Amino acid sequence: MKRLLLAMLLWHAGTALADDVLHLYNWNNYISEETVQRFEKQCACRVVQDYYSDNEEMLAKLAAGATGYDILVPTGNALEALIRQKALRPLDKARLPNLKNINPAYLDTAFDPGNRYSVPYAYTLTLLGYNVEKMRELKLPTDTWAVIFEPEYLKKLKGRVTVLDSQRELLAAALKYLGYPANDTDEAHWKQARDLIIRAKPYWAAFNASSYIKELTIGDIWLVHGYSNDIFQANLDAQNARRGFTIASSIPREGAVLALDSMVLHQSGPRPDLALRFIDFMLDGKNSAELTNLIGSGNPNLDAMRYIKPEIAQNPAIFPDPQRRSRLEMLRDLDRTQRRILSRIWTEIKLR
Amino acid sequence: MSDQRTPAARLTKWLVSAPPLIFLLLFFAAPGLIMVLASFRYPGEFGGLAPLVADPGTLHGLTLETYRFFFSDFIYTEIFLKSLLVALATTLICLVMAYPLALLIARSPKRRRDLMVLLVILPFASNFLIRIYAWMILLGPQAALSLMLNGLLGLFGVAPVHLLFSPFAVLVAMVYVHLPFMVLPLYTNLERHDPALLDAAQDLGASAWQRFWRVTFPLSLPGIFSGSVLVFIPVLGMFAIPDILGGTRDMLIGNLIKEQFLGTRDWPFGSTLSIMLTLAVLLCVWIAARLGGRRPHHA
Numbered sequence: 001m002k003r004l005l006l007a008m009l010l011w012h013a014g015t016a017l018a019d020d021v022l023h024l025y026n027w028n029n030y031i032s033e034e035t036v037q038r039f040e041k042q043c044a045c046r047v048v049q050d051y052y053s054d055n056e057e058m059l060a061k062l063a064a065g066a067t068g069y070d071i072l073v074p075t076g077n078a079l080e081a082l083i084r085q086k087a088l089r090p091l092d093k094a095r096l097p098n099l100k101n102i103n104p105a106y107l108d109t110a111f112d113p114g115n116r117y118s119v120p121y122a123y124t125l126t127l128l129g130y131n132v133e134k135m136r137e138l139k140l141p142t143d144t145w146a147v148i149f150e151p152e153y154l155k156k157l158k159g160r161v162t163v164l165d166s167q168r169e170l171l172a173a174a175l176k177y178l179g180y181p182a183n184d185t186d187e188a189h190w191k192q193a194r195d196l197i198i199r200a201k202p203y204w205a206a207f208n209a210s211s212y213i214k215e216l217t218i219g220d221i222w223l224v225h226g227y228s229n230d231i232f233q234a235n236l237d238a239q240n241a242r243r244g245f246t247i248a249s250s251i252p253r254e255g256a257v258l259a260l261d262s263m264v265l266h267q268s269g270p271r272p273d274l275a276l277r278f279i280d281f282m283l284d285g286k287n288s289a290e291l292t293n294l295i296g297s298g299n300p301n302l303d304a305m306r307y308i309k310p311e312i313a314q315n316p317a318i319f320p321d322p323q324r325r326s327r328l329e330m331l332r333d334l335d336r337t338q339r340r341i342l343s344r345i346w347t348e349i350k351l352r
Numbered sequence: 353m354s355d356q357r358t359p360a361a362r363l364t365k366w367l368v369s370a371p372p373l374i375f376l377l378l379f380f381a382a383p384g385l386i387m388v389l390a391s392f393r394y395p396g397e398f399g400g401l402a403p404l405v406a407d408p409g410t411l412h413g414l415t416l417e418t419y420r421f422f423f424s425d426f427i428y429t430e431i432f433l434k435s436l437l438v439a440l441a442t443t444l445i446c447l448v449m450a451y452p453l454a455l456l457i458a459r460s461p462k463r464r465r466d467l468m469v470l471l472v473i474l475p476f477a478s479n480f481l482i483r484i485y486a487w488m489i490l491l492g493p494q495a496a497l498s499l500m501l502n503g504l505l506g507l508f509g510v511a512p513v514h515l516l517f518s519p520f521a522v523l524v525a526m527v528y529v530h531l532p533f534m535v536l537p538l539y540t541n542l543e544r545h546d547p548a549l550l551d552a553a554q555d556l557g558a559s560a561w562q563r564f565w566r567v568t569f570p571l572s573l574p575g576i577f578s579g580s581v582l583v584f585i586p587v588l589g590m591f592a593i594p595d596i597l598g599g600t601r602d603m604l605i606g607n608l609i610k611e612q613f614l615g616t617r618d619w620p621f622g623s624t625l626s627i628m629l630t631l632a633v634l635l636c637v638w639i640a641a642r643l644g645g646r647r648p649h650h651a
Binding site: 054056057059060063081084085159165166167201202204205206207208210211218219220335336339340342343344346347348350351352 | 394395396397398399400421425427428430431434488492493494514516517595596598599600601602603607608611612614615616617618621
């Protein structure tokens with residue numbers, strides 16, 4: 001009985017300590033467990049995470065009235081939407097000394113000029129992922145979108161290619177290949193991109209945004225239009241399963257899409273003080289590098305580079321040279337009329 | 353009869369039927385009305401709807417633009433027709449496969465029937481998505497089915513085919529998922545048939561085929577009708593199966609509607625599409641009910 005009382009007392013003390021709670025609304029698998037534990041120890045608080053798997057899901061949940069999140073990690077276009085909705089708190093930069101670690105190339109974006117609300121967290125590239133051995137065997141190029149759009153290459157890959165099931169991403173790849181900016185909103189260019197996609201489509205296996213990692217890993221699919229983190233994961237899985245082939249990624253020379261995820265403070269969050277501590281903690285090179293080492297994400301933190309595994313730090317498809325980086329574009333949000341027109345073009349693409 | 357009209361009985365009747373009625377009102381009628389209203393509004397900038405009342409200069413109020421947009425291009429009608437065809441094909445295949453099975457169960461000894469019914473509904477014990485993912489493996493290019501089929505095709509010099517990510521994969525999974533919904537109503541119907549009717553028909557000289565076609569089949573029409581409705585309607589709205597197993601041209605109306613609410617953030621047009629879908633379903637069911645309702649009179 002005494003022991004039970006003692007246990008209850010200790011338990012109570014534990015919860016009293018853990019009254020400091022930080023609510024983090026983050027992407028699935030987007031922070032290392034060790035990083036979370038280290039922060040919890042440092043701040044003597046508890047981190048409670050909720051997860052989302054795309055920006056729309058997060059925006060929809062907030063639009064439906066979800067509150068109490070201290071920190072969100074939206075991508076550029078969603079960040080822009082949140083700022084315009086006045087859903088974010090301005091950052092007190094005096095409390096973010098580690099902000100100096102961020103590469104200025106990733107600051108002051110069009111989504112949040114002057115970084116009043118956001119601090120870069122990590123980035124993903126949308127690029128080509130491929131089975132190195134197969135592509136070599138078929139003598140196919142891997143540094144151009146042509147390999148995904150031109151029938152002369154595709155005929156060797158019939159049924160072995162998937163592209164993302166995403167209007168914006170696929171359109172961006174086609175626009176880039178045609179020599180237009182990814183954010184081009186000229187309907188005539190969109191229609192050119194549509195025709196390019198419809199011509200290539202008979203050679204593709206599927207529009208796929210979820211299972212292509214597995215398909216690459218088991219060797220059923222040899223070439224994908226996909227996200228850098230996913231392709232990194234596919235290669236890890238293939239190596240762990242001793243598949244005998246390698247999955248690699250490359251940024252096509254025509255350019256590609258870069259999606260920068262940033263940490264922001266939501267208006268509804270009860271603990272902006274803890275949230276700022278967390279952001280500064282994540283801006284520390286060592287903590288930031290842990291995520292990159294876990295999922296192969298791009299890292300805008302200069303101080304993190306020395307903690308990142310060399311095979312990742314030297315991968316030009318994750319950390320491109322300045323010339324390739326100048327060809328990367330971040331997607332802006334479309335207005336409602338453009339969205340409706342694009343949706344109709346997409347329906348045509350899917351139906352033909 | 354008379355005691356049913358006492359106040360107490362009436363109260364009981366209301367108490368019993370009130371919860372389902374309120375449920376339908378809250379979760380079916382009200383959302384349906386909201387959807388109708390939403391279809392006449394402008395989309396909000398960040399999803400949702402533009403306000404009904406706002407400063408002049410910003411987009412607000414009611415409009416017919418989503419309906420104009422729907423009819424401005426044949427493509428939306430086309431995707432409806434395509435979805436109707438897939439739903440019709442699934443329903444017919446389910447019917448052809450489920451009928452013999454239901455008949456077999458209905459004519460088995462009583463103690464074995466329960467076990468067989470249990471086997472029919474057993475797949476529900478595992479999650480729907482997991483069963484769909486299982487088909488990805490079964491139909492994959494390295495699976496026994498693909499290897500066997502392509503080996504056979506190779507003998508005749510035909511190029512190998514991909515089973516996964518194809519209309520075939522979508523249809524297989526549609527049939528697989530919805531088959532129990534056809535078997536159960538058919539079985540319930542067939543089980544109630546009076547065996548004496550068949551004996552009588554036989555005594556009057558009817559052959560086995562005649563006994564089926566002139567006695568069993570007409571009597572089972574209500575079962576066929578409810579089974580078909582239970583299969584046809586969910587297939588028409590299905591988006592997960594084409595998403596997961598479909599290839600590059602397997603978009604159905606369900607996928608289009610889902611996309612309006614998520615990626616495109618166009619709730620009004622999504623609502624318009626949903627209303628069109630509801631109307632299409634009601635029309636189909638009405639036609640089927642008229643056809644089904646007439647048959648027994650002729651028989």
